[in-house]
Amino acid sequence: MSSPVLNIGIVGLGRLGQRHARNLAQRVPNARVVAACSPLQTELDWAAATLGITSTYADYDAMLAHPGLDAVFLVTPTSLHAQQIIAALRAGKHVFCEKPLSLDLADCLAVEAEAARHPQLTAMIGFVRRFDASYHDAQQKIARGMIGKPYLVRSQTCDQNDPSGAFMRFAPTSGGIFLDCSVHDIDLARWLLGNPVPKRVYASGTNAIHKGLQAFGDVDNGLATVEFSDGSMATFLASRTLAHGHETLTEVFGTEGRLAVGNNPRLNRVEISDVHGVRNECTPDFYARFADAFLVEAQEFVDAALGQGQLTLRLNDATEATRLGLAMTQAMREARIVEF
Known part of the structure; x- marks a missing residue:
C-alpha cells in the first residue's frame, strides 16, 4: 500500500519561502509541492527552474482552486496572513503560516474562530524554535x-x-x-x-x-x-x-x-x-x-494534516x-x- 501524500501549494517565494519550498519538495516525506503562488514572476520562474513546479499562479484564490490541492504553505507579508488563512480554511485546505499570525488582535481571534468551524483541517503557525x-x-x-x-x-x-x-x-x-x-x-x-x-x-x-x-x-x-x-x-x-x-x-x-x-x-x-x-x-x-528546526516543523505539519500526528502548539499560542x-x-x- 502506498503512503498518503499531502499536495501542497507554496505561497510566497522570497528568501524564507524558497527554503520552505526546498524542504517540502526535497526533504519532507509524504509532501509534494504541486503549485506555487507569487505576484513576482521571478519567484515563479525560480519555482519552475529549481523545483520543477509547472503549476504557478499570480492569484492566490486561483491557486486555492488547483485540482487536488490539499494544503497551503504561507510565507507572505504579515498583513496578508489572517485573510489568506481564512480563505484557505473556507476552501477546505490545511494551512501552515509563518509567524506572526497577525499584527491585529481582532484578526487573530477571527482566524481562531474560523479554524474552530473546520476541526477536520490542520492550521499551524510557524514558531520554529x-x-x-x-x-x-x-x-x-x-x-x-x-x-x-x-x-x-x-x-x-x-x-x-x-x-x-x-x-x-x-x-x-x-x-x-x-x-x-x-x-x-x-x-x-x-x-x-x-x-x-x-x-x-x-x-x-x-x-x-x-x-x-x-x-x-x-x-x-x-x-x-x-x-x-x-x-x-x-x-x-x-x-x-x-x-x-x-x-x-x-x-x-x-x-x-x-x-x-x-x-x-x-x-x-x-x-x-x-x-x-x-x-x-x-x-x-x-x-x-535553525535550519534543522524548520525541517522538523514542516514534518509535524504534514504528519498532522495526513492524520499521522498531532500538533504540539495551538492557534491560541500565536494569538497570545x-x-x-x-x-x-x-x-x-x-x-x-x-x-x-
Whole structure:
C-alpha cells in the first residue's frame, strides 16, 4: 500500500519561502509541492527552474482552486496572513503560516474562530524554535522538574547589523521590533513557563544605528519585561545591530537551578587559535541557527494534516504572542506601563 501524500501549494517565494519550498519538495516525506503562488514572476520562474513546479499562479484564490490541492504553505507579508488563512480554511485546505499570525488582535481571534468551524483541517503557525532540538530538550527538562519551578525567562533575538539598512523597506508593515523579532522569544517564554497569564508590560528602546526607524515608531534595539499573574516574569532583548552575527539566547531560572540555550552562538565545532586568542565563528543568520528546526516543523505539519500526528502548539499560542507583542510595542511607544 502506498503512503498518503499531502499536495501542497507554496505561497510566497522570497528568501524564507524558497527554503520552505526546498524542504517540502526535497526533504519532507509524504509532501509534494504541486503549485506555487507569487505576484513576482521571478519567484515563479525560480519555482519552475529549481523545483520543477509547472503549476504557478499570480492569484492566490486561483491557486486555492488547483485540482487536488490539499494544503497551503504561507510565507507572505504579515498583513496578508489572517485573510489568506481564512480563505484557505473556507476552501477546505490545511494551512501552515509563518509567524506572526497577525499584527491585529481582532484578526487573530477571527482566524481562531474560523479554524474552530473546520476541526477536520490542520492550521499551524510557524514558531520554529519549538522544533529546535535544544529548545525541545530544555522544555522537557523543565517539565520534569530538573530546575524546580521556573520563575524567570530571559530571552533574546539579535541579528547581525546590515549596514545597507535594506530591512528598512519592511519597517512600515513589520509591526515593529517586538512583533518582528521578539515574537519567537515571547512564544518560548510562555511555553517554558507553562502559559501564564500576563499582568503588565514595561518596554523601552533606542536607535543606535538605524535612525530612520524612528519615523515608523520602531527601534533597532528594544527591551521589554512582562510580569505574569502567577508571579513569574520574562524579559526580552531584540537587536538589529550586532557586529559578530546572529545570536539567540534563552535562559530559564528555576527554584532549583538555571538552564540556558545558546550561550555560545557558535557556527560549528571548529575553534581557531592564533595571535588573537581562541575563538569560533558565529552563526550568520537565523536560518543557519535553525535550519534543522524548520525541517522538523514542516514534518509535524504534514504528519498532522495526513492524520499521522498531532500538533504540539495551538492557534491560541500565536494569538497570545501577538497580544504580548502589541502590548510591548505600545509600552515602548507611549513610554508607560501597559496593564492587562
